[in-house]
Amino acid sequence: MSKFEFPPSILSRPIWGTLEPRPGKHHLMIADAEGAEAILDVATAEIMAQCHIIFIAKGTGFSEKLSQLNPAQFYEGPSYEAALPRIHRVLLDGHMGLQVYLAGTEGLMGQAMAEAMRAGIPHTAIQTEHRGSTARRMQCVHCKGITEDVETDPFVCKHCGLNLFVRDHYSRRIAAYQGVCVDAEDHGNIPPAKGIYQ
Amino acid sequence: MTIQFNDESFRDDYSFHNSERALKRFPFPFHEDSYMYSVNMEQHRGGPADSVYEMRFDVDEHYVSEMKDRAIVLDQDPLRCQSLPHMTLAGWDLLELIMVSKSEDYPDLFELHREGDQWRWINKPLGIDDSFTFLDETTLPYGPMEYITRQAQGDFAVLDQRDDMLWMDAGMVTTQADWSLDFDIGMNFFEWHAPVPKAHEMGIFVRALKFLLNIQQGAPARRLNWTMTVNPLLDTSPENYHKWGIQKTTLTPENIGRKQHLRVELQTFFRLPRSNALVFPIRCYLCAFEDLMTVPKWGRRLHRVIRDLPEELATYKGFIDNRPLMLDYLSQFDDGLPTSPGIWPDLQSEPPLQK
Ligand code: HEM
Numbered sequence: 001m002s003k004f005e006f007p008p009s010i011l012s013r014p015i016w017g018t019l020e021p022r023p024g025k026h027h028l029m030i031a032d033a034e035g036a037e038a039i040l041d042v043a044t045a046e047i048m049a050q051c052h053i054i055f056i057a058k059g060t061g062f063s064e065k066l067s068q069l070n071p072a073q074f075y076e077g078p079s080y081e082a083a084l085p086r087i088h089r090v091l092l093d094g095h096m097g098l099q100v101y102l103a104g105t106e107g108l109m110g111q112a113m114a115e116a117m118r119a120g121i122p123h124t125a126i127q128t129e130h131r132g133s134t135a136r137r138m139q140c141v142h143c144k145g146i147t148e149d150v151e152t153d154p155f156v157c158k159h160c161g162l163n164l165f166v167r168d169h170y171s172r173r174i175a176a177y178q179g180v181c182v183d184a185e186d187h188g189n190i191p192p193a194k195g196i197y198q
Numbered sequence: 199m200t201i202q203f204n205d206e207s208f209r210d211d212y213s214f215h216n217s218e219r220a221l222k223r224f225p226f227p228f229h230e231d232s233y234m235y236s237v238n239m240e241q242h243r244g245g246p247a248d249s250v251y252e253m254r255f256d257v258d259e260h261y262v263s264e265m266k267d268r269a270i271v272l273d274q275d276p277l278r279c280q281s282l283p284h285m286t287l288a289g290w291d292l293l294e295l296i297m298v299s300k301s302e303d304y305p306d307l308f309e310l311h312r313e314g315d316q317w318r319w320i321n322k323p324l325g326i327d328d329s330f331t332f333l334d335e336t337t338l339p340y341g342p343m344e345y346i347t348r349q350a351q352g353d354f355a356v357l358d359q360r361d362d363m364l365w366m367d368a369g370m371v372t373t374q375a376d377w378s379l380d381f382d383i384g385m386n387f388f389e390w391h392a393p394v395p396k397a398h399e400m401g402i403f404v405r406a407l408k409f410l411l412n413i414q415q416g417a418p419a420r421r422l423n424w425t426m427t428v429n430p431l432l433d434t435s436p437e438n439y440h441k442w443g444i445q446k447t448t449l450t451p452e453n454i455g456r457k458q459h460l461r462v463e464l465q466t467f468f469r470l471p472r473s474n475a476l477v478f479p480i481r482c483y484l485c486a487f488e489d490l491m492t493v494p495k496w497g498r499r500l501h502r503v504i505r506d507l508p509e510e511l512a513t514y515k516g517f518i519d520n521r522p523l524m525l526d527y528l529s530q531f532d533d534g535l536p537t538s539p540g541i542w543p544d545l546q547s548e549p550p551l552q553k
Contacts, residue, residue, distance in 0.1 A: 012385065012392035141378055141436045144277070162440060169393050173384040180436060184443025185519075 004134050007197065012170045016109065016130040024125075025097030027051040028090055029071075030112045032080065034132030035104025036062030042101065043069045052090060054083055056108065080108055087112065091119035100126045107137035107148055110175030117172075134197060139176040140164055146176055152193035154182040163190045200306070203262040203323060209270075214430035216489055220259055224485045225250045226493075226541045227422040227462050231502040235397045235511075237405045242420035242466050246542075250464055254299040254418070255350060256481060257307065262323050264351050264373070264432065271372040271433050272348075277380040278435075279344050281356070281368035288356050288368065289343030290333055291470035292477050296346045321349055343368055352464075352481030355379075357387075359474055362411060366390055373432040373482045375425045375461065376439065376516065395510040410476060415469040422541075423463040426517040426524075430459055430484045449520055454527045455488030458520070460500070487527065495538060495548040497531030504528060 006016075019042040027047050029039050036055060040062075043051075052073040057063050067074045077083030094100070100116050102109040109128045116126055135149040138157075145159025153166035157179060164179030171178070183189050206213045216224065227233075245251025250258075271278055281289060297319055301310040309320040315332040326349065330337035338345045347354050347370035356368035364387045371379035382390040387407050388398075397403055413419055427434055428446050449457055464481040491497045504512075504524055512518040533552040538544050 010392035011398065012389040139381070141381060142438075142440055144380070167393075169381070171381050171385065172389075174381065178378070178381055178436075181440035181443065184440045185446055187444065 004130065004197075006130075006134075009168045013168050014106070014110065014113075014128075014170060014172070016106075016128045019101050019103060019127050019129045021047055022099050022127070024099035025050065026094075027099045027101065028054070028094065029101040029103070030054045030083075030087065030108070031102070032056040032104035032108040032132075033058040033060045033062075035102075035108065035129070036060065036066055036131075038103035038129040038131050039101070040065060040069070045070075048072070054087060054090075056080055056083060056104075080111060084115075087115055088119075091116060091121065094119055094121050098125060101129075102126065103129045104131055105133050105135060105149075106130060107135070107175070110137060110170075110172065114172060114175045136166060136196060137176045138164065138166065138179040139171070139174050140179050142181060146174075147179070150179075151195060153196050154190060154193055155179070166196055201257065201259055201261070204259045206260070206263045208263070208267045208430055208432040212429050212431075214260070214263070214484065216485055217259055219248075221485065221489050221492070222543060222545075223249055223258075224490070225422055225462050225464055225483055226490070226496050226499075226543070227424040227460075228499050228503050229539065229541050231499050231537055232506050233503045233511075234508070235394075235400060235402055237402055237409065239406070239409055239419050239421045239467075242418040250481075250483070251420070253303040254466075254468075255296060255303070255479065256464070257300070257304055257323075257351065261351055265324060265349060267432055268348060268370075268372045271435075275437060278372050278437075279347070279370045280379060280383050281341060281343055282384065285343070285356055285358065285368035285473075285475070286335065286341065288358070288470055288473035288475035288477070289341055289346075291473050291475065292354070292356060293342040293346040294332075295468060295470065295477070296350050300350075324349055343370065350479075352479050355478040355480065356470075357476040357478060359411065359476060363387060364407065364410060364476060372435075374435055374480070375423075375427075375463070375482075376434050376436055378436045380437075393514075395514050396508070410467060413467050413469050413476060415471050418466055418468040420464065420466045423465055425461050425515040426520075427459045427461045427484065428457055428520070430486070432482060432484075434461075446516070446520065449523055451523065451526060454523055455491070456486055458487045458524065458527075459484045460487070460490060487524075491528075491531045493543045493545065494531075494551050495544055497528070497551065498533065498535060499537050501525070501528035501532035 019038050021042055021044050027050055031039050048069050048071045051071040053071045054075050056077050063076050102112050135151045138147045138150045140157040143160035147158040154163050157164050163182045165182040167178040169178045208214050250256045297310045300308040307322050311318040317332050318329045320327045353371045353373050355366055357364040358367040366382055366385055369379045391403050462483045466479050468477050512521055
C-alpha cells in the first residue's frame with residue numbers, strides 16, 4: 001500500500017491527515033502521483049459535481065481513473081511549477097465555502113498549502129493526506145536553493161553542490177525541510193547515503 | 199562612567215577582547231553548580247550599578263565594532279534582516295523604544311529631539327545625526343526596524359501576537375547561536391523551538407509562552423541563555439556553518455584558554471505599544487575561558503556545570519566533541535571548594551584557587 005507511517009518527530013514537522021468528504025460550495029483537489037488514490041477514496045458524486053481536480057501524474061497511470069470521476073473540471077499538469085499559475089488563479093476565486101484537498105507527496109502538499117494560506121483560505125478548510133513517495137523537498141540553508149524529491153541522507157545540493165544532511169526542522173513558508181552541510185567539521189568526510197527513514 | 203570603545207574584530211584575526219571592566223560585568227549564566235533548562239524569567243527592572251542589567255539596552259565597549267560586524271554580515275546576506283509586510287508598525291514601535299531608552303540611559307552618547315512627528319536622532323559613537331518624520335518610512339534610509347537595529351547590539355526577533363500565540367514575523371539576526379531567521383520567519387513559538395531537546399517534554403515552552411503572552415507595556419522581562427563558541431565569532435549562523443564549523447576542530451590544550459569562549463545571551467522581552475507586538479532582543483556576550491578563570495568562583499563552577507551537563511544539551515549546543523578537552527582545562531581551576539549562590543563574581547568574599 002502507498003500509506004506510510006511517519007515516525008514521531010519535532011513540532012515544526014507537519015502532521016498529515018486523512019481526507020474526508022466535507023460539505024462545501026466548491027471543492028479544489030490538488031494531488032500528485034499516488035495522491036490520486038486518496039482522491040479516489042474520498043470522491044462522491046455530489047462533491048465531484050462542484051470539484052476542480054489538479055493532478056500531476058509524475059509517470060503514474062491515475063489520470064484516466066480520476067477523469068472518470070467526472071469532476072466539474074479536470075486538469076493534468078506536467079509538473080507542479082507548470083500547474084502553479086492555474087492554482088493561483090483558482091485560489092483567487094476561493095472565497096467562503098471552498099474546501100481544499102491536498103494529497104500525495106509532502107513537497108506537493110506543503111507548497112500547495114503555503115499557496116492556499118497566502119490566498120487567505122482558513123486552515124480549517126484545508127485537508128491533507130500523504131500518499132506515495134516519502135521523498136522530501138529540501139532547502140539548502142547555505143545557498144537557499146531547493147532540491148526536490150530528496151530520498152537519501154545525506155544528499156548533494158542541486159545548486160551549490162555541498163553535501164547536506166536532512167533535518168526534520170520544517171518551514172511551512174518555504175514548504176521545505178532544512179539541509180545543512182554534513183562535513184563542515186571534517187571536510188570531505190561524507191557518511192554513506194541511506195534512505196531518510198532507514 | 200564613560201565608555202572607551204574597542205577597535206576589534208569578530209572574524210579573521212579575531213582581535214576581540216574584554217577589558218577588566220567588561221570581564222567584571224560579564225553575565226555569567228550559572229547561579230549554581232549545575233545547569234538544566236528552566237523557565238528562568240524575571241522582571242527586567244535594572245540591576246546593580248554598571249551590571250548588564252542596569253539599563254534597558256546595555257551599551258558596552260564592543261558597541262562600535264559589533265555594529266561594523268553587523269554591517270559586514272548584512273552586505274553579504276541581506277536575508278538576515280527581514281520583516282513581513284504587517285510588521286512595519288512594530289518596527290516603528292521598536293525604533294521609538296530604543297531611541298527613547300538609549301537617549302535617557304546614555305544622554306552623553308545618544309540624543310533624541312522630538313517635535314510632533316519631526317524627530318532628530320543623534321548617535322555620537324557611530325557619528326549619526328538624522329532627522330526624519332516618525333511613521334513615514336520614506337524619510338529613513340532603511341525600514342524602521344533595520345534602521346535602529348543597525349545601531350543596537352544584539353539580535354532582535356519581533357513577534358506578532360495573535361490567536362494566543364507568538365509568531366516570528368520580523369527580525370535582525372546576525373549574532374545568532376546557529377539558527378536561521380530566513381528559515382524560521384513566520385513560524386510560531388513551538389515551531390521555531392522545535393529543535394530544542396528535552397524542554398518541550400519538561401513543559402517549559404508551554405509555561406514560557408503563557409508568561410510571554412501576558413507581558414505588559416512598561417514591564418519588560420529577561421532571562422539568560424548560553425552556549426559555547428570557538429573563537430570570538432559573532433556570526434555563528436547556519437548559513438555560514440560550512441565556513442566556520444571547521445574552527446571547532448582547532449582547539450588544543452595549549453590554545454583552548456584563548457580560543458574557547460563562553461557565549462551568553464541576555465534575552466529581554468518588551469511589549470510594544472501600538473502594534474501590541476513583543477520584541478525579543480538577544481544580546482550576545484563573549485568571554486574567553488582564560489579570562490573567566492581569573493574569577494575563582496566562575497572557574498570552580500564552570501568546570502562542574504560542563505562536567506555534569508546532560509549529553510543531549512552538550513550535543514545540541516554543539517560542543518560534545520570538545521567537552522573532554524574543555525574538562526581537562528577547566529578542572530585545573532576547580533579545587534573542590536563550595537561556591538556562593540548567585541551569578542555574581544563575589545571577588546571580595548570567595549577564596550582564591552587553592553591549588
Ligand atoms: C519570544 C521570544 C523567543 C524567541 C524569538 C526565541 C527563539 C529561540 C530560537 C530561534 C532558538 C533556537 C532553536 C533552534 O535550535 O533552531 C531558541 C532556543 C531556546 N529557547 Fe527560545 N526564544 C524565545 C523565548 C524563549 C523563552 C521565554 C524561553 C524560556 C524558557 C526559551 C527557551 C529556549 C531554550 C531553552 C532554547 C535552547 C537553547 C540552548 O540550549 O542553547 N526561549 N529560542
